[in-house]
Amino acid sequence: MIARARRFTRPLAVALAALTVAGGAVACTSQDTLAVCTSIPYEPFEYKDSWQDNKVVGFDVDLMNLVADELGQELQIVDMGFGPITSGQALDAGECDVAAAALTITQERSKVMDFSQPYYNADQGLAAVPGTGVSGLGDMDGKLLGVQTETTGEAYALEKQGxxxxxxxxYSDLGELQEALVFGVIDGAIGDIPLWNSEAARNPDRLGVVDRFDTGEQYGFAVAKGNDDLMGTINDVLTEAKESGEFAAIYERWINEPWPGN
Known part of the structure; x- marks a missing residue:
């Protein structure tokens, strides 16, 4: 990781008290930690690396570490289902300060949370097992298409179903979706391109991206509505990292292609 100068610091506006949330779980935010909600596994953005004692790593994690460093805090990863993140519930309940979960910026989500500047252009892809005869959605008539719930991939699949x-x-979990495809439970699956690329790189004989859909989606980090101080810090960190070259280095490490520079 490229060394960076700390040129600015903004105060973190977070709750200092423990909050009781649905289901009886207790969550705390602290001035000493930056609590980041994510949904694992979502490689290469956030997942547990068995080579690092199941430490959570990934593209989002590296960028959030830059933000935590700027704030002088320790990064705390909070793993949960995707639904509470996309609904804004986790942020509003104080379970975390930031949502970093390969989260596509949408108008609907922007009603319940504030988004940072975009940091990744995300296309959807159709994945299938090589040799099964599926090369596009035109081959899926009468077949079973898997999607992850509460995602833009699910929305795209519903839009094109007719x-x-x-x-x-x-499927509520990406790992379950990938397993269902590899073991023939479903005939194809729609999801974000980099997620399929990571799996295909490991198992090229078991899974491949057979079609790509340019949906104009972009990922952003999110905070609770009105948390302008934290959002300002996130945007400043992203801007500085892009200008210094650090962002490009992180991008190329995890996405395995040059950063397009937008």
Whole structure:
């Protein structure tokens, strides 16, 4: 990781008291930690690396470490389902300060949370097992298409279902979706391109990206509505990292291609 100068610091506006949330769980935020909500596994953005004693690593994690460093805090990863993140519930309840979960910026989500500047352009991809005859959505008529719930991939699949005539099977966890595809439970699956690329790189004979859809999506980090101080710090850190070259180094490390510079 490229060394960086700490040129600015903004105060972190977070709750200092423990909050009781749905289901009886207790969550705390602290001035000593930057609590980041994410949903694991979502490689290469956030996942547990078995080579590092199951430490959570990834593209989002590296960028959030820059923010925590700027604030003089320790990064705390809070793993949870994707639904509480996308609904804004986790941020509003004080379970975390930032949502960093390969989170696509949408108008609907922007009603319940504030987004940072975009940091990744995300296209959707159709994944299938090589040799099964699936090379695009046109081959999915009457077949079973898997999606992860509460994602823009699910929204895209629902939008195109009438046109292509497939059935949709939802999964709450990306790992379960990938396993269902590899073991033939479903015939194809839609999700963000880098997620499939990571799996395909490890198992090229078991999974491949057969089609790509340019949906104009972009990822952003999110905070609770009105948390302007923290949002300002996040945007400043992203801007500085892009100008210094540090962002490009992190991007290329995890995405395995040059940063396009936008």
């Amino acid at each position: 046109e292509y005539g497939y059935e949709i099977k939802p």
